Amino acid sequence: MLIKTNAIVLNSLKYGESQLIVDLFTESHGRLSFMQRIPRTSRSGVKKQFFQPLTLLNIEFDYRASQKLQHIKEASVAWPFVSLPFDALKLSIALFVAEFTSYCTRSEQANPSLYLFIENSVRWLDACERGFTNFHIIYMLHLTRFIGFYPNLDDEDTDTGCNTYFDMRAGSFVKHVPVHSDFLRPDEARKIRLIMRLNYTTMRLLSLSRSERNRIVEVILQYYRLHQPAFPDMKSLPVLQQLFG
Template sequence: MLIRTNAIVLRSLKYSDSQVIVDMLTEQSGRVSFICRLAKTAKGKLKKQLFQPLTILEITYDSRPRVTLQRITDACIRQPFGSIPFHPYKLTISLFIAEFLLYSTRDEQQDLPLYQYVESSVRWLDATVRSFANFHLVFMMRLSRFIGFFPNLEDYRSGDFFDLRNGIFSTLPPLHPDYLSPQESAKIGLLMRMNYESMHLFVMTRAERNRCTELILDYYRLHVPGFPELKSLPVLRELFE
């Protein structure tokens, strides 16, 4: 069955001299992996440039339920980037976000709100001209709402501990080691008050931002089986002052 859908590239791996394996988050089918034969001539449809991380595509593929790697029959760029490939900081953040999504959405089925959130976020990053140093923090925290472990902030009081396993605040430390001190728990509340339009108002040092990144990734590792250390993280740590 032919399916036409919007899709966001997460990873592209060389399979042979003429083929690549591409992991995508699609609007119609959730996470799908494809094997694509690259064009050998300028007139070919499937060019290597289409499959750069976070590229927003419109694709057609032949869906076969018992096949692990689907085959794309047609693809075109749905939203050309105006700045991400040419801005070193935006490019670094985009590579981190793509790798982060590769593992955090690994088992996701069709989820239209999730897809729309990711696509609109990528579009925002590409278009923004104001400070975006906290973009990845806001993106990761708000993605947890769609995956199912968004922190419960309703009962937060200053001085509370944050239980990483259960995503809740408590006045006493839980009876397991996966929790944050009151000082670091306050950072969770701070992060949840940010959005893309207001995050430039929250000034952080590089060390503070990197610590928040580590806390969020630790939170994901507790809730997403097999979530690994991200290879793109060391480069991200060096961004901004």
């Protein structure tokens, strides 16, 4: 079946002399992997540079459900980046977000809302000129809304309380210490609740130190590991911690 769809590049790995194994999150079918031959001629319609992390593509491929690796027939860039690959800080965020999203969506089927969130996030980061140092934190937290474990912020009784804990197993804010060890104490719980209410536009109002930002990222990764078993260590995290600390 010939499919035309939008897609986001998550990862690519060289295979042999002239092929790539590429992981994409597609709007039509969710997560798919492709074995892609890269011709040496510049006149080819599918170019190696199309498969850099977070590149937004329009692709056409012959979908075969029985095959683990699909094959792209045609591809074009849907959103030519103006800054993301050329700004060292943005690029470090992009590499982290691509790796993180790759782990989070390994079993995702078609999910148009999730696809739109990721695409709009990438476009926002590319277009933003300043105030994006907290981008990855907002992205990680809000992604939970689309994959099933968005924290419960609806309890008005705990909304302004000074002694509210965040139960990471339940994904909710509670008044009493949970019976397990996977929780945040009130000072950190309040910070997570505050960040959950921010978006890309308002996140510039949040001032974080190196240690605070790194701690928040560690907490969010711990939260994901509780809800997504076998979530691996992030290879791109040390670079991000150094640049945005």
